[in-house]
Amino acid sequence: MMKKDNLTWIAIKTGLLSGVIAIFLCLIGMVEVFSKRDVVEKIITLGDFILLATAVSAGVIAARAASQTDQQRQPLKSLFAGALAGITTGVLIAAFIGLSQQINLRSVFLSASPSLFNLLTFKGGTSWIWMYPAIGIAAGLLGTTLFLLPEKFRQPITRAIFITFLMALFSGLFRVVMINQSSGIAKLAKYLFGQTGLTLSGAIIFFVAVVAISMFWSARSKNLQEGFARIPKRGQTSIRVVVFALLAYVVLMLPQVSGPFIAQVIVIVSLYALMGLGLNITLGFAGLLDLGFVAFFAVGAYTVGLLTSYGIFGLQHIPFWVAAPIAVLVSMMFGAFLGLPVLGIRGDYLAIATLGFGEIVRLLAGSDFLAPFFGGPQGIIGIQKPCLGTLGEFIRVDVPRVCNGLEFAGPKEIYYLAVASAILVAFIALRLQRSRLGRAWMAIREDEDVAEALGINLIQTKLLAYMLGAAFAGLGGAIFTVLVGSIFATSMQLIVSINVVALIIVGGMGSIPGVIVGAIALIGMPELLREVSEYRFLFYGAALIMMMLAKPEGLWPSQATLRELHHEDAGEDSEIAPAKSSQAKA
Amino acid sequence: MAVILTAKKVVKRFGGLVAVNSVDFDIPEKSIVSIIGPNGAGKTTFFNCITGFGKINEGEISFEGTPIHRLRPDQITHLGISRTYQNIRLFPDMTALENILVGQHLFLHSSWISAVLGTPRVHAEEKMALVEAQRLLNYVDLKGKGDMLARNLPYGAQRRLEIARALATKPKLLLLDEPSAGMNPRETEDLTAFIHRIRDELGISILLIEHHMRVVMGISERITVLDYGEKIAEGTPAEIQSNPHVIEAYLGRGASTAGMANAHERFSDSKTKSKSR
Numbered sequence: 001m002m003k004k005d006n007l008t009w010i011a012i013k014t015g016l017l018s019g020v021i022a023i024f025l026c027l028i029g030m031v032e033v034f035s036k037r038d039v040v041e042k043i044i045t046l047g048d049f050i051l052l053a054t055a056v057s058a059g060v061i062a063a064r065a066a067s068q069t070d071q072q073r074q075p076l077k078s079l080f081a082g083a084l085a086g087i088t089t090g091v092l093i094a095a096f097i098g099l100s101q102q103i104n105l106r107s108v109f110l111s112a113s114p115s116l117f118n119l120l121t122f123k124g125g126t127s128w129i130w131m132y133p134a135i136g137i138a139a140g141l142l143g144t145t146l147f148l149l150p151e152k153f154r155q156p157i158t159r160a161i162f163i164t165f166l167m168a169l170f171s172g173l174f175r176v177v178m179i180n181q182s183s184g185i186a187k188l189a190k191y192l193f194g195q196t197g198l199t200l201s202g203a204i205i206f207f208v209a210v211v212a213i214s215m216f217w218s219a220r221s222k223n224l225q226e227g228f229a230r231i232p233k234r235g236q237t238s239i240r241v242v243v244f245a246l247l248a249y250v251v252l253m254l255p256q257v258s259g260p261f262i263a264q265v266i267v268i269v270s271l272y273a274l275m276g277l278g279l280n281i282t283l284g285f286a287g288l289l290d291l292g293f294v295a296f297f298a299v300g301a302y303t304v305g306l307l308t309s310y311g312i313f314g315l316q317h318i319p320f321w322v323a324a325p326i327a328v329l330v331s332m333m334f335g336a337f338l339g340l341p342v343l344g345i346r347g348d349y350l351a352i353a354t355l356g357f358g359e360i361v362r363l364l365a366g367s368d369f370l371a372p373f374f375g376g377p378q379g380i381i382g383i384q385k386p387c388l389g390t391l392g393e394f395i396r397v398d399v400p401r402v403c404n405g406l407e408f409a410g411p412k413e414i415y416y417l418a419v420a421s422a423i424l425v426a427f428i429a430l431r432l433q434r435s436r437l438g439r440a441w442m443a444i445r446e447d448e449d450v451a452e453a454l455g456i457n458l459i460q461t462k463l464l465a466y467m468l469g470a471a472f473a474g475l476g477g478a479i480f481t482v483l484v485g486s487i488f489a490t491s492m493q494l495i496v497s498i499n500v501v502a503l504i505i506v507g508g509m510g511s512i513p514g515v516i517v518g519a520i521a522l523i524g525m526p527e528l529l530r531e532v533s534e535y536r537f538l539f540y541g542a543a544l545i546m547m548m549l550a551k552p553e554g555l556w557p558s559q560a561t562l563r564e565l566h567h568e569d570a571g572e573d574s575e576i577a578p579a580k581s582s583q584a585k586a
Numbered sequence: 587m588a589v590i591l592t593a594k595k596v597v598k599r600f601g602g603l604v605a606v607n608s609v610d611f612d613i614p615e616k617s618i619v620s621i622i623g624p625n626g627a628g629k630t631t632f633f634n635c636i637t638g639f640g641k642i643n644e645g646e647i648s649f650e651g652t653p654i655h656r657l658r659p660d661q662i663t664h665l666g667i668s669r670t671y672q673n674i675r676l677f678p679d680m681t682a683l684e685n686i687l688v689g690q691h692l693f694l695h696s697s698w699i700s701a702v703l704g705t706p707r708v709h710a711e712e713k714m715a716l717v718e719a720q721r722l723l724n725y726v727d728l729k730g731k732g733d734m735l736a737r738n739l740p741y742g743a744q745r746r747l748e749i750a751r752a753l754a755t756k757p758k759l760l761l762l763d764e765p766s767a768g769m770n771p772r773e774t775e776d777l778t779a780f781i782h783r784i785r786d787e788l789g790i791s792i793l794l795i796e797h798h799m800r801v802v803m804g805i806s807e808r809i810t811v812l813d814y815g816e817k818i819a820e821g822t823p824a825e826i827q828s829n830p831h832v833i834e835a836y837l838g839r840g841a842s843t844a845g846m847a848n849a850h851e852r853f854s855d856s857k858t859k860s861k862s863r
Contacts, residue, residue, distance in 0.1 A: 432698060432701065432702060435702075437698045437701060439680075440688065440691055442688075443677055443691075446677035446678060446679060447677060449639065449675075452660050453659045453660070453663060453668075454689050454751065454754075455660045455664055455692040456660055456688070456691050
């Protein structure tokens with residue numbers, strides 16, 4: 001009896017929690033903003049979807065708790081818990097709506113507007129409130145069913161829901177890109193994607209397709225892999241070459257097809273990836289937390305600005321191709337310059353010292369004191385775009401030099417520059433990671449004293465980490481400058497540094513693909529989804545907390561972390577093996 | 587016999603506390619020498635002074651005639667001194683093989699630029715380093731464990747890996763800080779044999795800190811006893827066992843007069859007990 005009470009309480013608690021989350025999302029205006037977007041056109045909006053998602057996840061959590069109270073799986077018990085959690089969520093939302101009719105919440109919560117309540121009550125007034133507990137039960141039961149399904153079906157279905165949801169989020173983008181193609185593709189686009197979300201037929205097609213592919217894959221992937229291994233070596237290489245060529249083709253053609261907006265988003269993701277790869281060297285490899293990383297970005301940007309601008313602050317008027325390497329070198333020097341005074345500082349103290357350094361650089365660049373050189377608050381404008389070809393003579397201030405050849409004028413062209421740089425830098429970082437220097441960095445990260453006792457020169461090795469990290473960020477700054485065409489000290493905010501740290505953590509500390517995945521998830525997604533970008537920091541905070549709780553190793557963990565997980569499974573074997581070996585020795 | 591390491595009147599203070607007080611100390615070439623003493627006698631501090639972790643306040647330490655007491659730890663390692671730690675200090679999140687590769691750092695010379703370019707020399711060097719690391723793994727009986735994370739190795743294997751990592755720096759003098767701590771009698775026996783092997787096969791001098799009296803007495807050619815930072819005795823195991831100062835330091839005043847006949851036994855007994863406590 002006691003046990004059952006316990007379960008009831010857990011289910012109610014879960015329901016209360018998810019209800020509070022749902023109300024929170026309403027009160028910060030997220031539900032209302034998201035209601036303008038559809039997941040499936042005319043059927044379910046994004047706002048409805050997130051409210052529903054809270055109830056469904058309450059159902060999953062309650063069902064899991066129910067299954068844990070007993071050794072055996074008792075579906076009825078789980079269904080009861082799920083339904084209870086769902087109904088609690090629904091009742092809480094209904095109570096919230098009812099309350100808001102009595103009290104004017106708007107004096108405190110700006111977003112508790114009449115239009116929100118119109119949405120929540122389906123424009124029908126309070127008489128529709130009773131719907132919520134009913135929907136809650138349904139959602140809770142849905143969550144429980146999902147949980148109770150055998151693994152074989154659950155995985156494809158959750159995957160399908162997730163991918164269909166992603167497709168719905170980006171449906172606008174797909175539609176725009178595809179509609180400009182041949183009439184067949186355009187027709188397909190109109191069939192799958194509506195103006196604001198997926199069409200019903202599109203949603204069904206995606207859902208069914210993902211379920212089918214996923215089930216086929218889990219049944220056959222072993223066969224396929226074995227089949228691939230059975231192909232002779234030469235055949236394998238040629239398959240890889242074909243796949244690689246296809247990928248390269250997609251990367252090359254993407255900006256031509258997608259238009260400037262997506263190109264710009266990819267450029268920004270690439271720039272953050274460049275900074276992430278740089279910080280990954282100092283933080284991920286060598287374990288030196290740098291919270292002022294934007295400083296090196298600023299140094300790279302200002303160097304290129306001063307060397308190429310045709311505005312009044314331009315010192316020189318050399319081409320970007322010469323200025324960028326110089327910017328990288330200057331950033332490296334700044335890396336050493338920052339590194340020297342903080343060589344002996346560890347951990348938290350290092351974070352604060354570097355934070356200060358980042359702020360100093362920003363304040364100096366924007367100060368009146370240095371305004372004659374860096375333009376102060378007005379910044380540096382009129383930055384010459386990179387030009388593949390011959391550059392005309394510099395005539396006078398405020399007149400750009402003429403480019404005879406291909407000018408990297410907009411995001412569509414700079415895309416190539418940014419993506420190529422990111423790939424090059426990722427390659428360099430990979431080589432560094434596997435070198436003697438990479439091992440020395442990791443040794444310092446693990447135990448500085450022992451590393452030194454093994455003959456590693458701490459001064460040299462740490463300085464190299466700062467310098468190479470700074471170099472990558474400097475390159476990012478250089479490209480950013482020509483993308484925007486101007487530099488202002490106000491764009492070198494602390495938040496940029498924090499973004500870079502966050503994307504490394506989400507991607508997986510010390511992992512190079514992780515940096516790129518992190519940049520896409522934390523920078524690319526909010527840029528693409530205007531609705532989300534309003535709640536960017538909520539999204540960041542939630543993402544970071546969820547990562548720390550559920551997947552502390554990151555989205556794409558480094559090899560070492562993977563190995564670690566692998567060996568923890570095989571832990572028992574390793575306990576036995578040495579006993580054998582010591583016997584063998586004796 | 588030639589002397590490999592000489593310490594003269596070494597003093598190390600922490601504020602008002604004199605941790606090492608005017609200690610003279612020699613290690614003959616290719617010998618096995620131990621430092622013993624009660625807890626807090628300054629043994630590990632003395633180790634740290636030799637390896638450059640703590641700068642000494644007075645005196646001098648020279649290795650093969652070169653003064654080393656002003657050098658950084660990495661420079662001292664370069665000259666040929668390597669060590670292990672009382673509480674194992676491997677790089678826990680790196681594999682066993684990577685741990686040893688880090689130890690070879692000094693003997694790899696490729697710059698980061700050539701590593702990025704992937705020159706043939708770098709490849710050749712890395713290949714040789716891997717072969718050497720594998721050889722060292724086999725040498726300490728960890729064959730096939732190269733890909734395991736150091737943290738997942740069992741205790742005894744971690745101890746051996748730490749020695750392998752120290753050997754990777756190609757030392758002439760190896761400092762072992764309580765290598766038998768936490769080992770069972772059989773493992774301890776293996777360890778004693780292993781230390782002998784290192785000396786005999788590789789010609790490395792060995793300096794031990796050890797509490798385990800059976801190991802110390804069985805293995806050492808010379809023993810130095812520290813108490814409250816001062817050297818109170820020095821000599822062969824037999825001389826140390828019968829030295830009244832040593833017995834007093836370990837068992838307290840009175841013990842040395844209470845009959846030398848069974849002092850031996852009580853001496854080693856009390857040590858094993860204090861260890862297990």
